[in-house]
Amino acid sequence: MIVAVGLGLALLGVVAILGLGASRLSTLSGRVGSFVCGARPVSPAGGAVVAGIAQYGAGRLDWWRAWSLSPRPTRTWRRAELEVIARSLLAVPGRPDLYLVQCRYREAEFALTMSPEAYAGLTSWLEAAPPSTLERVI
Template sequence: MAWWEWLLDICGALLLLCVLYGAGLIVRRRTLSRNGGTFELSHRLQTGAEGRGWVLGLGRYSGETLEWFRVFTLSPRPKRAWRRDELEYDGRREPVGTEQASLYPDHLVIRCQSPEGLVELAMSVSSLTGFQAWLEAMPPGTDWDRR
């Protein structure tokens, strides 16, 4: 085979891998969304640098936990999970500077406190309403004076 035929075969194989990866992402997202309760949710992994460290993702309510999945991975498992009784809503703000380019359009930055420290999430206004309702709808027997 000539060199250009090898090059064509390699390009075809790379194109096939890209198409399969894209199809895998679509199937994964549909599988995660199958039972409902999913929404666009970004999470700030690195809080040290101003405006940096944001990763796009999906959020899903699963009973007493909020699960966070990265967007561009094929893993079916959540990357992070927070229990409802361990999260405390601390306020919201508009994205500033480079955060505006890093996040989905029209998303707000949400600050929460957890036993591990500060948790910063970004979600739409309608998702924030659902998130606050989920936080407040604790099961019977919850110690409401804890906060």
């Protein structure tokens, strides 16, 4: 009897966590200015891409891991310090329209994966920033 109650509570906990995660993903992806965006460090080469959702904020780009319960973004990049340094098409089976976008933020390089539409939005957002002496889009 005690084992059955313990298993039932454990199962209820797992279902609750999965429900919270699904609700979080739905909320993040439904926000204005959000788009699906994977991220990975440039080095080591060939590192794994972590799935996520990015959202434009007032002067910043916030990025959340897809599978996390954290209410806060995992990464935040200020628009004034974010640069796009390269872009290339990814050879992903079933996704011929996916870009790998190499970026630099405060001397740290990383790569984002996104659709062509998301890339157009990102470059437009960067170019719409107040004037500065930096070239941020290649």
